[in-house]
Amino acid sequence: MSYLELRNLKKRYTHNGPLIVDNMNLSIEKGEFIVFLGPSGCGKTTTIRMISGLEEVSGGDILVEGTSVLQKKPRDRGVSMIFQSYAIWPHMTVFDNIAYPLKLQKVKKDEIKQRVQTAAEATGIEAFLDRYPAQMSGGQRQRVAVSRAIVVRPKIFLMDEPLSNLDAKLRVSMRTELKTIHNKENSTTIFVTHDQAEAMSLADRIIVMYRGKIEQIGTPMEVYRDSATKFVASFIGTPPTNFFNVTIEQGEDAYTAISPDLYYKIPRSLNDAMQPYGCKEIVMGIRPEFIGVSLDMQKTAGYLCDAVIEFVEPQGSFSILIAHIGGEEIKIVTSEHMEIPVNSKVSLNVKDDLVMFFDPVSGKRIS
Numbered sequence: 001m002s003y004l005e006l007r008n009l010k011k012r013y014t015h016n017g018p019l020i021v022d023n024m025n026l027s028i029e030k031g032e033f034i035v036f037l038g039p040s041g042c043g044k045t046t047t048i049r050m051i052s053g054l055e056e057v058s059g060g061d062i063l064v065e066g067t068s069v070l071q072k073k074p075r076d077r078g079v080s081m082i083f084q085s086y087a088i089w090p091h092m093t094v095f096d097n098i099a100y101p102l103k104l105q106k107v108k109k110d111e112i113k114q115r116v117q118t119a120a121e122a123t124g125i126e127a128f129l130d131r132y133p134a135q136m137s138g139g140q141r142q143r144v145a146v147s148r149a150i151v152v153r154p155k156i157f158l159m160d161e162p163l164s165n166l167d168a169k170l171r172v173s174m175r176t177e178l179k180t181i182h183n184k185e186n187s188t189t190i191f192v193t194h195d196q197a198e199a200m201s202l203a204d205r206i207i208v209m210y211r212g213k214i215e216q217i218g219t220p221m222e223v224y225r226d227s228a229t230k231f232v233a234s235f236i237g238t239p240p241t242n243f244f245n246v247t248i249e250q251g252e253d254a255y256t257a258i259s260p261d262l263y264y265k266i267p268r269s270l271n272d273a274m275q276p277y278g279c280k281e282i283v284m285g286i287r288p289e290f291i292g293v294s295l296d297m298q299k300t301a302g303y304l305c306d307a308v309i310e311f312v313e314p315q316g317s318f319s320i321l322i323a324h325i326g327g328e329e330i331k332i333v334t335s336e337h338m339e340i341p342v343n344s345k346v347s348l349n350v351k352d353d354l355v356m357f358f359d360p361v362s363g364k365r366i367s
């Protein structure tokens, strides 16, 4: 039995309106750190508000430890939510902010004191209990919100973009701390973000959402290496995957992906997968880090096409090269050691045959 289960979960905000959450099915195990990742408007907040009980469902079920919680009030569901805006009260001290949910539950004073202390220690703000939020930094306020969520000892933590109004550096350090707290408390967590780097660094499993549907469920490496759809391939990874419309041609012993601008011999191991697509147009995706650059124009294995490097963007430990293939801009990631002058004529190849093919209509991965 899963710890939290969403069964055919649906949401419409108006009677005949669009399905904002479209038949979501998901099982989460105890102690997992789950990240909902998807672009703005795909239904992430709506989904976790339904789990918390702040929003009614239009269909389907939500089960915690095998029992439906739909009839339960938010405070009886055993979930704690951290909002994007923290929602901590400026007129209360840090202590009172953290103690608030316990007061609502009519927990005894002594116990409140002890539990607030423990929750504050977990996030390292025990020295600030007498302060008001205005006397604290953004990161410290964030910890108050986290402590207030911990203090109720929830079954499930729901965090809706909790780091989004911190500056870039603080975001990175807070996410490490959230993960540390998670490891310590072994709490089951759903963390919402539209930042793929944040998702990759935090998640045990990422749920990639698009237009109210789950596109893929997998570990960070699975969604990166084995993207199930064109959308996932484009959303995960920076710079994003390069896509090319190609026609599949059958040769003597292997298939070839061709377009007016490129020619790529598909490895024979993909013959079976390519067979239904002979003479058809499909989409080929190559991640920027899997495009190799040959300055001496060698047509090596995995050869793709020739190109002119138009821009070089050094990033420190690597560089991003920009070129055009058939009018489309493509990006290539190279190691810092490869110094490539602008306007160099090069040949491009696919490293280790790390290509992805997608159905042009459904966007689903072919191989």
Ligand SMILES: Nc1ncnc2c1ncn2[C@@H]1O[C@H](COP(=O)(O)OP(=O)(O)OP(=O)(O)O)[C@@H](O)[C@H]1O
Pocket (backbone or CB within 6 Å): 013, 020, 038, 039, 040, 041, 042, 043, 044, 045, 046, 047, 194
């Ligand atoms: N109360 C509401 N009434 C009607 N439509 C709503 C309501 N709340 C959200 N929506 C719509 O539902 C869709 C999903 O919204 P939701 O807030 O769940 O997206 P999200 O994935 O959290 O996006 P973001 O990353 O921008 O926070 C959006 O199109 C939004 O306009």
Ligand SMILES: [Mg+2]
Pocket (backbone or CB within 6 Å): 044, 045, 046, 160
């Ligand atoms: Mg949202």
